[in-house]
Amino acid sequence: METPTSFQLQIYRSLPEVERADAIVNRITKAIALGMLKVGERLPTEAALSEMFGVAGATLREALADLREQGIVETRRGRSGGTFIVKQPSTPDGAMRAWFLATSIAEIRDIGDEHSAIAAAAARLACERAEAHDIERLQDLARGTALAPSPEVCARADSRFHIEVAVTAQSPRLTNAEIRLQAETGHLLWAPLATKFDPERAAAEHLALVRAIAEDRSSEAQQLALDHIRRNVHHLIDTKLTLGYAEEKQEGK
Amino acid sequence: MTPQPVEAADALSRWMNTVASDVTAFTGDVTELLARNLGGRDKVDQDSLLGLEQLSREFLAGHPFAVGAGAIFSSAVIEKQQGVLEWWSRTKPGVVEKLEFDLAPGGERFYDYEKLPFFTTAAATGQQTLWGPYLDYLGADDYILTHTNPFFVGGRFMGVAGCDIKVQELETAFMPILRSIPGDAAVVNASGRVIVGNSGKYLVGERVKPDSAGELRLDLNVPHLGLSLLCQK
Numbered sequence: 290m291e292t293p294t295s296f297q298l299q300i301y302r303s304l305p306e307v308e309r310a311d312a313i314v315n316r317i318t319k320a321i322a323l324g325m326l327k328v329g330e331r332l333p334t335e336a337a338l339s340e341m342f343g344v345a346g347a348t349l350r351e352a353l354a355d356l357r358e359q360g361i362v363e364t365r366r367g368r369s370g371g372t373f374i375v376k377q378p379s380t381p382d383g384a385m386r387a388w389f390l391a392t393s394i395a396e397i398r399d400i401g402d403e404h405s406a407i408a409a410a411a412a413r414l415a416c417e418r419a420e421a422h423d424i425e426r427l428q429d430l431a432r433g434t435a436l437a438p439s440p441e442v443c444a445r446a447d448s449r450f451h452i453e454v455a456v457t458a459q460s461p462r463l464t465n466a467e468i469r470l471q472a473e474t475g476h477l478l479w480a481p482l483a484t485k486f487d488p489e490r491a492a493a494e495h496l497a498l499v500r501a502i503a504e505d506r507s508s509e510a511q512q513l514a515l516d517h518i519r520r521n522v523h524h525l526i527d528t529k530l531t532l533g534y535a536e537e538k539q540e541g542k
Numbered sequence: 543m544t545p546q547p548v549e550a551a552d553a554l555s556r557w558m559n560t561v562a563s564d565v566t567a568f569t570g571d572v573t574e575l576l577a578r579n580l581g582g583r584d585k586v587d588q589d590s591l592l593g594l595e596q597l598s599r600e601f602l603a604g605h606p607f608a609v610g611a612g613a614i615f616s617s618a619v620i621e622k623q624q625g626v627l628e629w630w631s632r633t634k635p636g637v638v639e640k641l642e643f644d645l646a647p648g649g650e651r652f653y654d655y656e657k658l659p660f661f662t663t664a665a666a667t668g669q670q671t672l673w674g675p676y677l678d679y680l681g682a683d684d685y686i687l688t689h690t691n692p693f694f695v696g697g698r699f700m701g702v703a704g705c706d707i708k709v710q711e712l713e714t715a716f717m718p719i720l721r722s723i724p725g726d727a728a729v730v731n732a733s734g735r736v737i738v739g740n741s742g743k744y745l746v747g748e749r750v751k752p753d754s755a756g757e758l759r760l761d762l763n764v765p766h767l768g769l770s771l772l773c774q775k
Contacts, residue, residue, distance in 0.1 A: 324651050327644060418747045420733050422659050456679040459747040464677060505749075 401522030414458035431495035483531035610706035732768025
């Protein structure tokens, strides 16, 4: 048999047993950070979770123990018991810093490439499918970043806006892709690590996009979405370079 | 004009009117239940909702095309500060579960149903209404249409009752009828968006541009829903 290409290797890549508990912790943490799961909510039963994640009970319990240790969930006994989300997790600066150092510029660009494809398609389809009610909702959400009191809230507002554009496009697949991309990079964009990202400008760009969608100007909407993502990617790269450069200087001392 | 489009419009109207009269009957049952449970009190609390689950489950059991059913209450008639959305959904074949919504104003995932068209239109007109197709993010998380009726107890608007229908279900129901029409045809909602089309020309969700000269629009004979059949002259 021929050696698989790097794309084919994606199919056959090993399923790391030891990292599965971490992956579960990661998924649940990201879902809470994005507002997909909220504080006070009860998680499905352990049996249901094991089945859905496709892991052994021991692996799932390991993940839940980790989440409990971090104070993110709490397990209560009794008839109305279960595992509840009790805290909004904040990705520690250290973890975000580590991401920037470990992720190459080529990878960041590639995330941007995928995000551009999704965001431009969502913007174009939203033009064709939006109704007046959708526009009102988008307008409310567009200003979210400018009104946010903290970087975490700002990141969530930003993510929510982009997810709702995909919702307006009425494509479950694009919406899923947007949710996944927001989970991957939404918090990193607003991380208070290097230069500050401007929430007012993001809100202004969101509003311009909503106007283009409202007036069914699809090529302009696509262009606005592309410019917006490009600026985000530049900011991620700037952050990486600033952090990387600072580290090098420290090492050279 | 060939007779097919007119016959098709009649068949589509019949299908939707059956849905409409079943939703109306369901709304009647909900109204009766509420009036009985309230017994003259003017605010809805947890006790007033007893029996609603049973009615919703029965509706879902009797109507395989519906994926969700229930009732939603106006904040003006609720005891608590928070909205009341009693909605059951067929999450898997044979499994019906209550949908959980974030009803706390200001919450991250706040589901502000009193601003959603299936609520506002029914409340404003006092008539049945159909909203969609829409992606019900933070609700059923599915691509659906919602058919609702307003309901009143003692002359007071209480909320809306009705059901969710998956776009796929309407596709299954409407496609044989639409396929009987020669040429491109589609069922279009009140705001001019495609619900089901019989070809790639009319894709679900898309607004139909009003300028096409060769097109013919037949209003479906279903009161208040604003549905029409679009076909070629």
